[in-house]
Amino acid sequence: MLERYGLRVPEASTRFGDDYITVQEDHFSVSRPSGKIDNRYQYLQNLIRRVELQVELERKSPLMVPEVTVGVDGLLTEILGKRIRDHKFMGFFGMGGVGKTTLAKLIFNKIFAKFEFSCFIEEIKEISGTKDEVKKKVWEKMLRRGVPVHSAGGSSGAGEWYQVRGSSLFVVFDDVQDTHHVKLLQEIAHDNGMRESRFIVTGRDKNRLRDCGHNIHIHLLDKLEDEDAYKLFLSYAFPGQQEPLGSLRSVVKQVVDGCEGLPLSLEVLGSYLRDNEDIEHWKEILVALRECNEIADLDEKVWAKLQLSYNRLPSNEVKYMFLDIASFFVFREVPFAGNDAISAWTSIYGGGHSRLRILEDRALVRIIGKGSKGDDIIVFYMHEHLRNIGQRIAKSEGRSFNLSRARTLSTSDSDPRAEVYNQYPYDDQVIFQGDQELGKIVAHRVSISRTSMQVYGQTCAFCIMREVWSKLTAIRYLDLSVHISDCCQDCRKRGCPLPNTLVLFHLNLNKIGNFVISGEVRRDFPDDTTRTKTGTLVLTGCTSLVKLDLIKCVNVDLGGLNKLRHFRSLQITGCGAVHNWPASSRDLTCYFR
Template identity: 75%
Template sequence: MQLEKKWPLLVPEVIVGVDGLLTEILEKHIRDHKFIGLCRTGGVGKTTLAKLIFNKIYSKFEFSCFIEEISHIPGTNDEVKKRVWERMFRRGVPVCGSFGADEWYQVRGRSLFVVFDDVQDTHHVKLLQEIAHDNGMRESRFIVTGRDKNRLRDCGQEIHICPLDRLENEDANKLFITHAFPGQQEPPKSWRPVAKQVVDGCEGLPLTLDLMGKWLRDKPIDYWEEIPIALRECDPVIGLEEKVWAKLQLSYDTLPGTEKHIFLDIASFSVFREVPFSIDDALQAWTSIYGRGRNRLQTLEDMSLVRIDHDEVDDRRYFYMHEHLKNIGQKIARLEGMSFSLSEVRTWSTLGSDPGAEVQYQYPFDDQVIFQGGQELGKIVAHRVSITKISMQVYGQTCAFCIMREVWSKLTAIRYLDLSVRVSDCCQYCMTRGCPLPNTLVLFHLNLNKNGNVVISGGVGTNFPNDTASTTTGTLVLTGCTALVKLDLVECVNVDLGGLNELKRLQRLQIIGCGTVGNWPTSFKRDLTCNFH
């Protein structure tokens, strides 16, 4: 089946083996059932099939939305519901306006089509049930995809679950040849035996066939001959899920060393999908760290290990990596201790209506290596953290800057940091001494919420003229952050730019809502993009 990439959802250019099930769902199951579940292990095409269904019928409903990887949307029930609403379309046009308690009333009694992709948590199932119950219209339809059939059954007796099978030999061969030998119906005669062995070794898994085909394209035949052996070595692995992981990891193993690092960065954290870091920021960072960031990313795209999608809602580009590949990357990162992200983690048990419910944070740090449940997760490369009164209680501190002194000294591998300080408490010690930040930072987004100063110069003892607040807040010192490529300073009380020229790699500087900005250098030896808001 040839499909062109089109709005609203991107699908692969070539899809095989789903025509019969797609027709059955569109002509029968969607008519007879309010909930449809697509179930099987990762890599068999659940998300692709759900997108095909969505593209075919979304226009029949007044409201529609497709939530990819719902399991990765954090927050309370209301917060997730808000994110779902932000991705809602009405007659093909994004809904607009601020989100409020009355927004969901617009869909009550109206035809609604919602897809939750990659459901792993009972609470997301319950949220979908709540949306369906509040909507109340029998003509509305809901699709969920996931690996756990029992989890999908939590939608209730109304759900019809469609298990996806792996591809039959003919379809598997067609998909592989499409990618490995573009424009050909079959491989050259001398290549057919080894091509058959590779297809057989992929065991009908579309994602594995796709990756192997693109990886082996244009490779010499002696290179191909090693692959069936490697695939067979995965066979003794117990369990389909683990076997899929083992086969897909072969693609990672063939990457050059630098591309491996970039793959692990993308797999290990979602920081580039959300504000404040964009794809352009990531490319600038990788170019600074590794050199030729765009070319190296292109290698990952050519091998289908990552793709760049465009979000129609916020008009941003972001990285997309298949959930299975993301899991592989995170697993490799933990084993090699090369890359891991850290952010606040709230458990669903604490996200009830009680505003005083305790929030669980992944603290404390232990020699820059994070441990959780006795398991070592690896050195922190990316971190999104908000220092609040709750996190101060976790640390047993009354000063936010004391917490940062404790944390930063242990983060010797960190490159990407999104930091927000939401408390104004500062001890006498920190009022008179600057708090240095890690010199490994490459991308840094800092929001002090009018609770602190920033210095890019001498740091300790810096005087901010005519500002009494500087005597009651702490100061973060960036003088040693010579690896910085992008720096965002948001709502800082005072900013001292006297040492800006020392940040020789800095390419972009944003200063938003800050108070006094002083000591601006009179000249630069390099180009620097500056934005003030």
């Protein structure tokens, strides 16, 4: 310790002539600070706190990974040793389902506590907008010493990145497909400027990863070796057993071979066949796997194998829940949590938890946030391949409408905009489709603006809603934003009935004026508000409605809610006067912001 601060004492200094100088104190007494205001005391106290925090963070695992991982220990040791020391940038590439994201998460969980700032952006390709918009969204995911920056009292935004300059930083961009995201990561690294900082990217295109710079170390993730693939499959199909029963051994090995070493396929099919000793059932899966392996396209082949588990779900209700999650409830922008989805399914199917457990047991969905008290916010997680399968099936069954949505990304400092199109079965702006058949849309994000008025030739948001909702005959989950305040005289008199199939409804009105939710059009608001253009949404036909979120509604009448027997949750944010609260005897949860 003394040498570290330049206080090294020469050995000969303890002698005077032939005599030694003796000190009548022990080492502890000599080193002990004189008091709590002593600099040495303050230093030791801060050091102990930093060590305690480091140990506490190292015990945490902020990212969920598969319960069983096989064949990565050697690679993980190599990366956490020499590779992470020698390379500021690292990249992992390989085909979908091979385990790139899992490896990146394992590394993040191991070392994030060593950095002051850290963040893991899963599927960075899903984050769109200008450079500053994307940068802001990345910052919102940032941790500082393991605590989200917004929870630690810091504001969020692209302008807050100055805080990481000169601080150790660890950033992971998962599933990079766009040059703009690579350039953004380079900019973050350049502005940070600290040698101890580290950056990891994953993707399927090796050339895209190379865009990070010539000094990046890129590692190919290949399929599992036969022995590792067999171990991983057994851990899911026969948990706790070393080997299957004698009559199953040969067919089990053939099924493992049919998965071709892909961890995701091994996990999903192993979970589906868990503890199943019917050899005929195994042979049926084997035949289906052989048919899948005849597909030439690699992605199509993987999807076909994963769909085997979906096709064999026990009921249509469970299948519909899987499609709802894949196509709606896993997206970051969706205002409904997993708890809301479960409440909706309980109302629709008479049970949500038990059916959701089937999806979890089949490894089709992972659930984050389950608590013993049942009061945690539940979030669904689904692998990209499984999500794509769900979206494709939803589209093929007519449960959704596939719409191209334009996104903009900055391409240079001068900020010319390049449009990038992405496909989502449940998308927003359905109103732009005019007279086109919409299909059996189950979930949608609808935004009404001046542009949509021009498309429909209308001057009133409620007229447009009546026209659109007449086509949404199966809508259950609706996220509606209205950015205009005009309302025609006709709508002030007769209102606009909501789709009677609604179960979850999130409504954001940006200063639309007096707004009514009721069983009938009311004209008796106080303060003579009838002079203001007013729109009315009629709720009494929504007999299955479970949750209602209202944002920025100036004048609200909730009288119609008393007639809805399934209604359980009301959230009001930034609203004005609220009239006719539901009866206090109702089992109702209310949130105010």
